[in-house]
Amino acid sequence: MQSKDAETSYVSLFFDLALVLVVTNLSNLLAHTPNLRYLLITFAIAVPIWWAWVGFTFYTARYSQRHTSTSVLLVVATLFATSLATTLDSSWSLRLRVFFISYAGLRWCLVAMYVFAARRTSSPLAWFYVKGFGAAAAISTVSIFLPKPWCFLAFLVGLITSIALPVIAGKRQLLSTARINPLQFPHRFGLIFMIGLGTALFCVGEAIADSKDSAQSLTLGTLYFALITAVFWRFYAPLGKEIEQEEVFTALSGPQGGRLARDLFSYGQFPGFLGVVFLAASVKVLISEHDPTLNPTISLILALGLMCVMVSILAIDITLWASKSGWKQAWIIPAIGLALLVFNNTPVILLLTLTVLTFGSGAQGAIMRGNILRNSQEVSPAP
Structure with a gap:
């Protein structure tokens, strides 16, 4: 990886700025009703949000941020992240579909980034993530169309699947192919x-x-x-x-x-x-x-x-x-x-x-x- 890729691109910084709105609104959710129940709800919501950010962080740490496709997809991901942040208030349960759509959009942006990286580099890890993260994103997308409580179950399965993939990649010695x-x-x-x-x-x-x-x-x-x-x-x-x-x-x-x-x-x-x-x-x-x-x-x-x-x-x-x-x-x-x-x-x-x-x-x-x-x-x- 070239030395210029060691620096965070401006588009990545733009994406990270959406985190300000996420932290603000997520804290508003807990501050509105500061009790144990909402403490647990805040924890549960924070897991997929953090995992979405980590996914992009791992990608930009492994593959170049300087390609046009990466920049465009990061801008689209910023839109989804902003949309997700707007659901984090006292009426969160009423905006559940928007939350699921926004999260699925973030995951599909990441999958698309890995598709472009796999084509450019022929990286076995990138192709593995295209298939694995693609399947997990598809499961998360299904949650948009399901009623409660099945939508939560589908969302949880998709989240657990995506979190497990780096562990599986490590056991298959794929992580070393793209350090x-x-x-x-x-x-x-x-x-x-x-x-x-x-x-x-x-x-x-x-x-x-x-x-x-x-x-x-x-x-x-x-x-x-x-x-x-x-x-x-x-x-x-x-x-x-x-x-x-x-x-x-x-x-x-x-x-x-x-x-x-x-x-x-x-x-x-x-x-x-x-x-x-x-x-x-x-x-x-x-x-x-x-x-x-x-x-x-x-x-x-x-x-x-x-x-x-x-x-x-x-x-x-x-x-x-x-x-x-x-x-x-x-x-x-x-x-x-x-x-x-x-x-x-x-x-x-x-x-x-x-x-x-x-x-x-x-x-x-x-x-x-x-x-x-x-x-x-x-x-x-x-x-």
Whole structure:
């Protein structure tokens, strides 16, 4: 793969921008009715949405983004993604058909991209995905025409089929026929995570503007800003080390580390996507409503959101940096749970505690990554 394909194309960035609308509307769905039932519904909806994005991410990391066919199909996929995002509100069940149509459209766009890639490269993996993803997309399309609950069953079968295909391809040794570009892959996922955090910041400003109590809202908004900043720093610390991170991933993507790097790094991103949605939902309810009766529920959503984000960050650290050092940072998960138990009725104190914990984890992560980079530079022979 040429070096210019290591960079994310502008059309891919345009497609990723639809994720802003998806995260915003999905968090609105949970914020409208913040209870356990809608928490589970949000999780269930997030799975196919995230998988749709991952499909395009894997494609652009393996095959060129510079062809006209890829650009056109990404623009069409952006239209379907935007359409899908419009269904994510309190009337979601009434727009179920539109959701199914939009998701099926996204999957068919991906299938078409693999068709063009297979013709250009004769890649066995591309042809395998054309057949497999095509069958899964066809099953998902059938769900459009079925009544409840059969439409959910057909949709689930199509989703599970598409998720299982990369596993089957790995067992058939097909993944090695079209390797992932290790320079583009971390950048792509990092960009999606940054878009999610940026959307959460947007939700903070929106919630403050919609609130009736400006003083209290400003206080809560400042605390949320501090927490999101801590999460951002935790994800990217130490700053300015993106090139070294790509070099570490390049080493892991060889015969020994490739499977771990691909699976743990890739699928470990889903909790982070879900966590950003939860954080954005808690922002809207806590800042806008000021309802003390909702405090335990909002505290749960807030803590779960941060837990999910930290699980993703730990998966990245364990994969890209060092397994032993990464596991040493797992203390943050039970610490968040303990903070939730102690401060579940006082979201303000919970926000402060979670921010301090995240900064502490970030400091530990920065030291760990810095030590690993220094050791790798000392071991590496001089050019």
